[in-house]
Amino acid sequence: MNVFDIAGRAMSAQLVRLNATASNMANAGAVTGSEKQAYRAIRPIFRTVTESPGISTVKVESVVTTDAKPVRRHDPNHPLADKDGNVWEAAVDSSTELVDMLEASRMYQNNVQVLQTAKSLMLDTVRMGK
Template sequence: MAGDPMNIFDIAGRAMSAQLVRLNATASNMANAGNVTGSEKSAYRAIRPVFQSVTEKPGVSTVTVDRVVTTDAKPVKRHDPNHPLADANGDVFEAAVDSSAELVDMLESARMYQNNVQVLQTAKSLMLETIRIGK
């Protein structure tokens, strides 16, 4: 299929796949929000997919996930000498995840996914109507 031209189903399907990766990354970030560790180096940092446009010709374009990167956000250092994971100074490091931003990203990616589902449903309906008219 590498030589076949992209159609609306390929375009929307690839976009849905990319948004699914984005949703999975957000879910991972949310799952790790609030986690603490005893060192800054081992603290969880949020991950983000990097999208790349795939253009076949003008007007025919979609998206793919190029890679998933770790953000450079710094973990939050908190003094808690009674925590079992505290370092020698009594500090723990909380995951570098902004829960509010993650919720916004989750809603946005879910909406984008939903939009592409609607594109597929509309295309299917139009094709079926065209076939019905042709009979």
Template sequence: MADTPMNIFDIAGRAMSAQLVRLNTTASNMANAGNVTGSAAEAYRAIKPVFRSVTESPGVSTVKVENIVTTRAEPIKRHDPNHPLADADGNVWESAVDSSAELVDMVETARMYENNVQVLQTAKSLLLETVKMGK
């Protein structure tokens, strides 16, 4: 951490950065939904960020992206002998991505990001009003 304590702009900014990482992983998952490969090992599996709370002092905490992990969801095996990627048994594996859950994550992430934008706008307005009072 820096030598100066976190302020409202640092806290909201870090939260917004974490939500951007979450939105990027969701976009990656959505981009790969429905993709097929010739083996279960090659099939895409959804990725998710792991967040960690960062508490500088009592009452002052924010979030940090600790890691990005691959989910344990298994790809879906589908018999499609005419597909060019089908294995010797005529099977292909569809990526392990739940599109519905990803859409819910996307909406939730956008709302959390917007909430932090509102926090920054409110803090800015309060600071400007305080400066005006001092004139």
């Protein structure tokens, strides 16, 4: 594994994280007629990959649905309301999702910078040899 592999895998993991957050944000506020059908936020699970001592990166192990409970709201006039007049709103905390999106975006940008720095150093090294 070299610096390009490590940063590339990290960027891939952050992209999965950004996609999960985007999905959660897209479904925030969605309403259904039953608790079972209500959208629940998803989160990627990461695993550290170590191929040799001192060198490790990350891998997306899986994407799981959170245990957050949908919010029940009494709205008998809503077309999706159940027989008791209740609807369930998606179990997504928009504030948490925004923070997660910012964090994943910054980590992605950091890895882009790592790749740019490594490329620049390699080019400078090649120029020194000429």
